[in-house]
Amino acid sequence: MYTISDIAKLLGITAHTLRYYEKEGIIAPIRNPSGERVYDDSNLAWLRFVMRLKQTQMPISQIREYAHLYLEGEHTTQARLNLLEDHRNSVQSQIRNLTATEKVLKDKIAAYKNSITKETGVR
Template sequence: MEIGEFSQKVNLSIDTLRYYEKVGFLKPKRTLGNHRVYDEHDLKWVAFLKRLKQTGMPIREIKRYSELRSQGSSTIDERLSLLKIQEERLQQQAQQTQDYLDFIHHKMAVYQQMKTAESPDNGH
């Protein structure tokens, strides 16, 4: 498929796809007329890139991951290492979010106790 159709399928602008190609994330095949041609592998790869981006992985690490991927299976350990680093970041963020939730829940419980104590019908 050509860039316009591919852009719609992956929900990214043509400019973004060209940028992805420029930085090495994508390497579409070319027609004899030098038009970009994308296939199912490109669809899956862009979906994966978007997921990495959604996890908050820094662009430089996504770029490194992409470079390693293009080098083949000999780089699996390095790719696993990048994913492990991102996993640790996400676990830290999850813990921080849980700490925030615990704080909010504590404050809500305090207010519930205050409301109960001030209730005109507090058990009489």
Template sequence: MTISELAERAGLSTYTLRFYEKAGVLSPTPRATNGHRRYLDADVRWLAFVMRLKATGMPLAEIKRYAQLRAQGDGTVAPRLDMLLEHRETLVRKLQELQDNMAALDDKVTIYQAMLQQAPSVPKRTEKPTRKSAKA
């Protein structure tokens, strides 16, 4: 598949794919006789994994380091596993933090809902006066 086809399939720009190749995240791919890059299904799967790492907050420098280890072959399985386990632990901490924050918001929502039910004189919405209503 061409770089344009891969970009469309991945939802990325061709510029981003070239950048990833230059940065070492994507391996240089074979080229057709016309010089155009030709990607394989394995490249698509690898890019999908890279995008998952990126979506979960792994810094590009770490993704690059992971890609370099991957390119070295099966002898680097242990350090790659360590990287993924460390990243997973970071995600677990972030998920807990998000859950804690959501619980605090839920508590505040419950308090405000109770206030509105108990005191009908409490305004239901805060609205900014518009120019027209401000003149009236």
């Protein structure tokens, strides 16, 4: 069992942000007798996955949608699968885009390094 600040530390975010995610319907941890949030290992695993989705540009609204589908039970399995496959496509397209940009940057950097000794008009 973890407190909000334990989780914040583990994820590298603030407790404020975790409360915001809860308000946005992304997680619903239980409360202890004095009303404080208590997170278990399954909450932590879910939030780690959420962080992955966020870092790969999935908007909060879509993460919430996925979380809600999970709470609705077994009959939403296909809908969740569709969301995951859509996001996988988005991830693959981001990788292609980044790889192409990496090449452009590599070439530009080489041209710049050249122009430091020679004289070229690189931008």
